[in-house]
Amino acid sequence: xxxxxxxxxxxxxxxxxxxxxxxxxxxxxxxxxxxxxxxxxxxxxxxxxxxxxxxxxxxxxxxxxxxxxxxxxxxxxxxxxxxxxxxxxxxxxxxxxxxxxxxxxxxxxxxxxxxxxxxxxxxxxxxxxxxxxxxxxxxxxxxxxxxxxxxxxxxxxxxxxxxxxxxxxxxxxxxxxxxxxxxxxxxxxxxxxxxxxxxxxxxxxxxxxxxxxxxxxxxxxxxxxxxxxxxxxxxxxxxxxxxxxxxxxxxxxxxxxxxxxxxxxxxxxxxxxxxxxx
Amino acid sequence: xxxxxxxxxxxxxxxxxxxxxxxxxxxxxxxxxxxxxxxxxxxxxxxxxxxxxxxxxxxxxxxxxxxxxxxxxxxxxxxxxxxxxxxxxxxxxxxxxxxxxxxxxxxxxxxxxxxxxxxxxxxxxxxxxxxxxxxxxxxxxxxxxxxxxxxxxxxxxxxxxxxxxxxxxxxxxxxxxxxxxxxxxxxxxxxxxxxxxxxxxxxxxxxxxxxxxxxxxxxxxxxxxxxxxxxxxxxxxxxxxxxxxxxxxxxxxxxxxxxxxxxxxxxxxxx
Numbered sequence: 001x002x003x004x005x006x007x008x009x010x011x012x013x014x015x016x017x018x019x020x021x022x023x024x025x026x027x028x029x030x031x032x033x034x035x036x037x038x039x040x041x042x043x044x045x046x047x048x049x050x051x052x053x054x055x056x057x058x059x060x061x062x063x064x065x066x067x068x069x070x071x072x073x074x075x076x077x078x079x080x081x082x083x084x085x086x087x088x089x090x091x092x093x094x095x096x097x098x099x100x101x102x103x104x105x106x107x108x109x110x111x112x113x114x115x116x117x118x119x120x121x122x123x124x125x126x127x128x129x130x131x132x133x134x135x136x137x138x139x140x141x142x143x144x145x146x147x148x149x150x151x152x153x154x155x156x157x158x159x160x161x162x163x164x165x166x167x168x169x170x171x172x173x174x175x176x177x178x179x180x181x182x183x184x185x186x187x188x189x190x191x192x193x194x195x196x197x198x199x200x201x202x203x204x205x206x207x208x209x210x211x212x213x214x215x216x217x218x219x220x221x222x223x224x225x226x227x228x229x230x231x232x233x234x235x236x237x238x239x240x241x242x243x244x245x246x247x248x249x250x251x252x253x254x255x256x257x258x259x260x261x262x263x264x265x266x267x268x269x270x271x272x273x274x275x276x277x278x
Numbered sequence: 279x280x281x282x283x284x285x286x287x288x289x290x291x292x293x294x295x296x297x298x299x300x301x302x303x304x305x306x307x308x309x310x311x312x313x314x315x316x317x318x319x320x321x322x323x324x325x326x327x328x329x330x331x332x333x334x335x336x337x338x339x340x341x342x343x344x345x346x347x348x349x350x351x352x353x354x355x356x357x358x359x360x361x362x363x364x365x366x367x368x369x370x371x372x373x374x375x376x377x378x379x380x381x382x383x384x385x386x387x388x389x390x391x392x393x394x395x396x397x398x399x400x401x402x403x404x405x406x407x408x409x410x411x412x413x414x415x416x417x418x419x420x421x422x423x424x425x426x427x428x429x430x431x432x433x434x435x436x437x438x439x440x441x442x443x444x445x446x447x448x449x450x451x452x453x454x455x456x457x458x459x460x461x462x463x464x465x466x467x468x469x470x471x472x473x474x475x476x477x478x479x480x481x482x483x484x485x486x487x488x489x490x491x492x493x494x495x496x497x498x499x500x501x502x503x504x505x506x507x508x509x510x511x512x513x514x515x516x517x518x519x520x521x522x523x524x525x526x527x528x529x530x531x532x533x534x535x536x537x538x539x540x541x542x543x544x545x546x547x548x549x
Binding site (some may be wrong): 048051053075078079082083085087089090091092093094095096098099102103104105106107108109110111112115116119133134135137151152155 | 288290410412444447448497499501505506507513517
């Protein structure tokens with residue numbers, strides 16, 4: 001069954017222009033999908049439509065077969081779909097890590113003993129076991145975002161949407177967050193929708209879609225999409241640094257195949273023989 | 279300057295006071311406030327001070343930090359003290375000029391007021407230092423439960439308070455950031471008369487308000503996304519429970535109020 005399904009969905013913020021136009025796409029259970037797009041492409045609107053924070057003007061959105069537009073389904077849908085937002089400070093409800101993680105579980109009426117277990121599980125899943133009683137304000141950006149992920153995990157959703165959750169982080173924090181989500185996807189079978197404008201992050205995904213002006217303009221595996229780098233540039237997206245390095249190496253006379261995997265690139269370079277010959 | 283605002287900043291530690299039930303700490307604070315107002319002589323106030331010293335010792339908070347909490351209201355303390363020094367009508371006059379005069383009673387009364395105010399502030403900060411905002415609001419919610427009978431939204435009020443407390447340090451940082459940005463563009467907050475200074479604050483307030491609204495909206499979305507539906511069918515992770523520590527604190531608070539009342543009756547009101 002599809003975890004999330006959009007059928008001919010349109011949405012506008014009331015100013016006339018469509019934020020999302022005739023969108024059709026679906027995410028299978030257990031899949032890792034990256035949604036790429038520059039500012040204003042409608043990708044954040046997409047996230048908010050998935051769990052009823054915004055209501056579509058047209059079309060049908062369903063989560064595990066349940067229609068999101070029905071008010072009675074909202075609570076059930078939100079239990080299945082968790083969202084991690086962009087600004088870590090604006091999604092933390094409590095000052096202490098464990099209190100914040102407990103918030104979602106308390107809302108859905110989980111008994112007290114089980115909330116404790118869920119907090120331990122969630123902290124372990126994001127690699128922050130030692131921070132249970134820490135003050136959120138004292139954490140680094142990457143750590144705060146991992147607490148936010150833990151807060152979503154405590155609700156035990158089947159789908160996790162990351163709405164530009166790495167945009168405000170430094171490279172190290174970004175890696176922390178993406179590593180955690182990748183592991184959740186591979187080991188816990190969590191369905192992940194990663195919305196981002198950092199192309200490197202999309203590499204971890206099984207599938208990527210590119211959005212522009214509220215429409216999906218490209219679909220495929222991340223590798224397929226990065227192959228079409230000229231097309232990407234017309235949507236104001238630039239190739240990840242590693243893809244760029246491949247191209248530059250070839251221009252410089254080193255015969256390497258296009259790849260986006262660091263290890264693979266290293267092997268390619270090694271197999272080219274002595275670098276002094278160039 | 280803004281960093282001095284320490285109200286609401288939890289100080290993490292493992293201590294007797296940290297482990298107390300928040301409801302009891304709130305009641306203890308109320309008892310303490312009552313005691314300082316019932317005290318009509320220095321003996322009563324000294325008793326309050328002694329209890330406060332005891333509380334600080336059992337809280338694991340550095341003494342300096344507790345004392346510094348008075349800094350925020352220092353102006354108020356000095357201002358009221360000075361007014362009383364010059365205007366209090368006493369019998370033993372030391373110095374007088376025009377309508378101003380310094381009397382023995384005035385000096386004593388100002389000292390008394392200043393001490394009372396300082397004690398109040400220190401005890402209140404002790405509460406917020408040793409209690410997380412969530413525990414504090416849980417405590418308030420629990421103490422206000424009877425109001426649910428008249429359909430008063432106790433849970434919602436408690437949540438609003440805890441979120442407000444949580445956002446204080448964030449908004450302080452933000453204010454500083456905006457002020458620095460304005461200073462870098464030539465804004466002047468330090469010179470000029472009152473009117474000019476107040477005007478200089480307006481360009482800080484507007485972006486601050488805008489950002490606060492934006493934050494509120496995002497927080498609302500985040501709470502919705504995490505299935506927040508109000509107090510209905512909601513469970514609580516941390517249950518409040520009275521223990522032996524709470525009994526000790528309760529008895530101390532009760533003893534303090536009784537002691538102050540006894541001192542008032544038997545020593546008499548000297549202030």
